[in-house]
Amino acid sequence: MKQYILLLTAACLMTVACSNEPEPLETVVSGSFTVADSLDEDGDYSGVGFTIVTRDSSNAILDTLFNEVTDKSGKFEGTVQFPENKYYALFISRNDIDLGNIGVILADNDSLFISGELPNLNETLTLSSNEHDAMKTLARVDRGFNRVSAFARSGALADSQILDEVKKWTDLYWEVYNNHEGTIASYLAAEKSADLLNQWNKDEMLKRIDEALPAEYMISVALNLAKPYIAETKGFDATSKYLDSLARISNSEIASEVVKRDKIMMYFDSSRVKEAKGLLENYEADYSSPSSKKWARRIRYDLNYLAPGVTAPDFSFITMxxxxxxNESLKGEVFIIEISPLANSEYQNDYDRTMVIHEIYKNYGLKIFTIPLDQSEFTVEGFFEARRKVWSVAKLGSFDVQNIIQKFNVVQIPTRFLIDKNGTL
Known part of the structure; x- marks a missing residue:
């Protein structure tokens, strides 16, 4: 059903405003549907149902937010309450027969109008609201930018023209933000503008991000784009203060929590373990939800047992x-332990780069050992049919998978540890 049907873009599922216990948001959903004469000649357009649903998690039961049916004239209208501004799934049916589902944006104090004609929903379905109109504008800009990008990649644009085009499209995306400020599309456009500026004018990038803050979506943009730039140009302390400012200006507890997590990880990654533990204690005092506690437990394990300077966990395996x-057999050696399924796409993408690292540093005594988490030896053997195996790989069955995962606190893959001659991380 046009470009919206069956696609709920993950990037657009980001919250615009929420809190731990948000007040329900509200908007009006209405519409007008007709039925083609070829399907129904009596002019009765009743029985077309519209159901908007949500779910709290991937395994949760669908929760119905809205359910209305057209009258004989094909009209329907109702008020829907929802937890946050984002895309929701809308199911369309008639007389209990499912006709399809689409993604619709619900936003506080917006109004959504849906129209179409059965049976040709693919050609006739229209969604109209401030949010959807803004998203259509963003889509048009995206299409234009993608066409220009394709020309540039093909060599049709001179190098001098490419920078001019980048500047132009940066401003066009920013125009979408200004013209539709407060919509999901506006924040996506601001992110795109900032991302393009990141390639040639980082100071202007920082200025635009600041202008679009403190919207929750822009907090994540600030973490991804502004924070690395500040770290590179102004150093660790300035970056730490910047994170404090993001947490302070955020009007969302969720966004503030994300920033505080990021700060803890920054201290951890910079080997400032004592300070990271102090920040974690403050975090645990402020956040007590099950997900917050789970995250804190995992990071505390890393800080206590996997931080730089800590002795690496015991392990043993037999190579292929x-x-x-x-640990004992590798005393006096510098080595990398990598833990991942070889079938993992990210591991496969990293493999050539790891090969380069190995080639450069093997002459300095660096060794690499891979502990594969695959379930089948055929997967491991198949991986090396297309690649050279230049370092040792643990044989499946020669190690306890759950023990390795627990000891090394593997929560993302691939995971790698550099261990020195003293067996220290």
Whole structure:
């Protein structure tokens, strides 16, 4: 059903405003539907149902937010309450027969109008609201930018023209933000503008991000784009203060929590373990939800057992060549332990880069060992049919998978640890 049907873009599922216990938001959903004479000649357009649903998590039961049916004239109208501004799934049916589903944006104090004609929903369905109109504008700009990008990649634009085009499209995306400020599309456009500016004018990028703050979506943009620039140009302390300012200006507890997590990880990654533990204690005092507690437990384990300077966890395995490898056997060696399924796409994408690292540093004594988390030896063997195996790989069955995952606190893959001659991380 045009470009919206069956696609709920993940980027657009980001919250615009929320809190731990948000007041329900509200908007009006109405519409007008007709039925083609070829399907129904009596002019009765009743029985077309519109159901908007949501779910709290991937395994939760669908919760119905809105359910209305057209009258004989094909009209319907109702008020819907919802937790946050975002895309929701709308199911269309008639006389209990499902006709399709689409993604619709619900936003506080907006009004959504839906029209179409059965049976040709693909050609006739129209969604109209401030949010959807803004998203259509963004889509048009995206299409234009993608066409220009394709020309540039094909070599049709001179290098001098490319920078001019980038500047132009940066401003066009920013125009979408200004003209539709407060909509989901406006924040996506602001992010695109900032991302393009990141390639040639980082100071202007920072200025635009600041202008679009403190919207929750822009907090994530600030973390992804502004924070690295500040770290590169102004250093660790300035970056820490910048994160404090983001947490302070945020009007969303969720966004503020994300910033505080980011700050803890920044201190951890910078080997400032004592300060990271102090920040974690403050975090645990402020946030007590089950997900917050789970995150804090995982990070505390990392800080206590996997931080730089801590002795690496005990491990042992037998390589595919039959050699027994353990902490004891590697004393005096500098080595990398990588833990991942070889079938993992990110691991496969990293493999060539890891090969380069190995080639450069093997002459300095660096060794690499891979602990594959795949379930089948055929997967491991198939991986190396298309690639050279230049370092040792643990044989499946020679190690306890759950023990490795627990000891090394593997929560993302691939995971890698650099261990020095003293067995220290």
């Amino acid at each position: 060549e039959g050699d027994t490898i353990s």
